[in-house]
Amino acid sequence: MPQFDRVLIANRGEIAVRLIRACRELGLSPVAVYSEPDADALHVRLADGAVCLGPAAARESYLDMNKVIDAARQTGAQAIHPGYGFLSENAEFARRIINAGLVFIGPPPEAIEAMGDKAAARTRMQSSGVPVVPGAQDLADDTKIQQAAATIGYPLLIKAAAGGGGKGMRIVHSAADLLEGAAAARREALHAFGDDRLILEKYLTDARHIEIQILADQHGQTLHLFERECSVQRRHQKVIEEAPSPLVDESLRAKMGAAAVAAAKTVGYTNAGTVEFIVDPVTRDFYFLEMNTRLQVEHPITEAISGLDLVHWQFRIAAGEALPFQQADLTPRGHAIECRLYAEDPANGFLPATGTLLKFSTPPGPGIRVDSGVESGSVISPHYDPLLAKIIVHAADRTAALQRMQTTLQDTLALGLTTNLDFLQAILAHPVFVAGEATTHFIDQHLPNWQPAPDIPAAAIIAAALAELHSPSATTHTTASPSQDPHSPWLRLTGFRMGGGE
Amino acid sequence: MKFTYQINGAEHTLTLEKHPEGYRAHLGTAIYDVKLLHAKDGQLHFQLDETRHTAHLAHETPAKRWLHNAGRTLVIEKAATHRRGADTAGGSGRLTAPMPGQVRAVLVAVGNEVTAGQPLLLMEAMKMEIRIAAPHAGCITALHATEGGSVNKDDLLIEVEEIPT
Known part of the structure; x- marks a missing residue:
């Protein structure tokens, strides 16, 4: 790859680790950035160089464009990979990188802009024949909103045109709540994006969230790498993803793939991206939702079934390489599932959990991949996303993949703070999920007040007692902090701590 | 020896008696023959009657430990200790x-x-x-x-x- 040999990874956590490893595989030198509390994080230790961006608050560190671009200059990196989240879908960031003479590993800023404005994107998609959710944009005043709502029908969704991440989003169930909902959404949108334009969309209650992975080179070739189904969500955040979708057959795959390719081409898209659709499971009609102009969290399941390394291709496309294959060369192979291991309490409103991950391990085995930014001893701070790791399995078919995921989760250790590990197992065992029929309301409908099983196995209670009796060798202690004084006699005591059997 | 734990909001009491081959555990009305096979690095391998089990443990505090067994993650807290025997402060024990x-x-x-x-x-x-x-x-x-x-x-x-x- 001629254009760059040193890459700044403008992210943290599992994705930074994954990108750093990809750099190594391609012979590129990875440089990390970090905030003060991340100084000892795994991604910092794996990189060739690392630059501290500032304090914990993302605004003063990972979201500060000047600091990130300065870090690249300072370390001699010629390219920046934004990962997902943070600055990954910020057109101005991409533009500043390019203006600084560096390579942005992602799409052109114009494509990010075109897809970032939901109202403009809707209009563009409509004009290029991509089906959009029945709805309306360019709503100048309340009268226009009322007229549009009457045509669309209820329930409907009010969204911020400039938005994303659920901000400025409102579900309205009747005409009586329309204007109030619109006013609230406008306020929220103005506050979050400095732009109070709204769009209205029909709210599909029993829909499936299915997205198409796109890969486009700079030589005019745009391909799709099939679909991913991400219907299992909590608070608009994905929890489990799988590919292929149990709903999608070959003909629907071809139609959705073609629509996604058209969507990408319309905005002059290059590099990796994802076109999100909602699909009516009864009619199998699909509607464009939005395009994510970056690498997705759930990209590994596409890598598993396509056999392609998406991050490798992101670098190679950015370096000007042409895709050496065509759509007809690509066939999905087997079935892949990803579970997102979050530090959160599913029995308590998915409240994020913080603390020290005293012990973390996942089982090795065929068809198991774990993308993780943490290890035993990692401190999980309240500053960032609660995603600890992604557990991905690949098997010959969906049944085998479900079984492989269940056994993998059963053998995963995440001790020291509350995680959704037991909840993930409950989802995988649920008959609706097993049947491949989960919609975006699956968790609300089928596991609304989930609690861990009340029965405690006798073996667990006996194990706790055995551990007490054999404590020195049987339990992991957090290490006592040694005395600050190097001449203190207490330092020598650590050697014979009976609890020192870590 | 009596052990009382708080798990998922419920109290569980277990008694362990020394036994030539290990321990005898009384849990409610159930009785198990317990044999510790291996204990290392926070991992316990033991036998209940004829079945082998594995558990992984980590201490958050001396009274709060995290335990993984058979696919489940549990927080086990020691219930407040009951005073028995010498009750005066500074008693021999x-x-x-x-x-x-x-x-x-x-x-x-x-x-x-x-x-x-x-x-x-x-x-x-x-x-x-x-x-x-x-x-x-x-x-x-x-x-x-x-x-x-x-x-x-x-x-x-x-x-x-x-x-x-």
Whole structure:
């Protein structure tokens, strides 16, 4: 790859680790950035160089464009990979990188802009024949909103045109709540994006969230790498993803793939991206939702079934390489599932959990991949996303993949703070999920007040007692902090701590 | 030996008796023959009657441990210890702080069997090391001190109960 040999990874956590490893595989030198509390994080230790961006608050560190671009200059990196989240879908960031003479590993800023404005994107998609959710944009005043709502029908969704991440989003169930909902959404949108334009969309209650992975080179070739189904969500955040979708057959795959390719081409898209659709499971009609102009969290399941390394291709496309294959060369192979291991309490409103991950391990085995930014001893701070790791399995078919995921989760250790590990197992065992029929309301409908099983196995209670009796060798202690004084006699005591059997 | 745990909001009491081959466990009306096969690095391998089990444990605090067994992750907290036997502060098995200071190291955990004279806890007070040792052989039934914590004179630190033989 001629254009760059040193890459700044403008992210943290599992994705930074994954990108750093990809750099190594391609012979590129990875440089990390970090905030003060991340100084000892795994991604910092794996990189060739690392630059501290500032304090914990993302605004003063990972979201500060000047600091990130300065870090690249300072370390001699010629390219920046934004990962997902943070600055990954910020057109101005991409533009500043390019203006600084560096390579942005992602799409052109114009494509990010075109897809970032939901109202403009809707209009563009409509004009290029991509089906959009029945709805309306360019709503100048309340009268226009009322007229549009009457045509669309209820329930409907009010969204911020400039938005994303659920901000400025409102579900309205009747005409009586329309204007109030619109006013609230406008306020929220103005506050979050400095732009109070709204769009209205029909709210599909029993829909499936299915997205198409796109890969486009700079030589005019745009391909799709099939679909991913991400219907299992909590608070608009994905929890489990799988590919292929149990709903999608070959003909629907071809139609959705073609629509996604058209969507990408319309905005002059290059590099990796994802076109999100909602699909009516009864009619199998699909509607464009939005395009994510970056690498997705759930990209590994596409890598598993396509056999392609998406991050490798992101670098190679950015370096000007042409895709050496065509759509007809690509066939999905087997079935892949990803579970997102979050530090959160599913029995308590998915409240994020913080603390020290005293012990973390996942089982090795065929068809198991774990993308993780943490290890035993990692401190999980309240500053960032609660995603600890992604557990991905690949098997010959969906049944085998479900079984492989269940056994993998059963053998995963995440001790020291509350995680959704037991909840993930409950989802995988649920008959609706097993049947491949989960919609975006699956968790609300089928596991609304989930609690861990009340029965405690006798073996667990006996194990706790055995551990007490054999404590020195049987339990992991957090290490006592040694005395600050190097001449203190207490330092020598650590050697014979009976609890020192870590 | 009696163990009382708080798990998912419910209390569970277990009694373990020494047995030639290991222990006999009483849990409610159930009785199990328990044999510890292997204990290392926070991992326990043991046999209940004829079935083998594995558990992984990690301490968050001396009284709160995380346990993984058969695919489930549990938080196990020690229920408040009931006082039995010597009830007066400073009784033979109730060890108190001889002077105000800081707890530098807790060398045992609840449930440990200790021998007479074995150091149990180290305090630092006025740059001096104070070693709290077991007055007699027995089992640690309660720990009231945490590493790094400050204690006042006569604060209860550790309770050691003699094991009837």
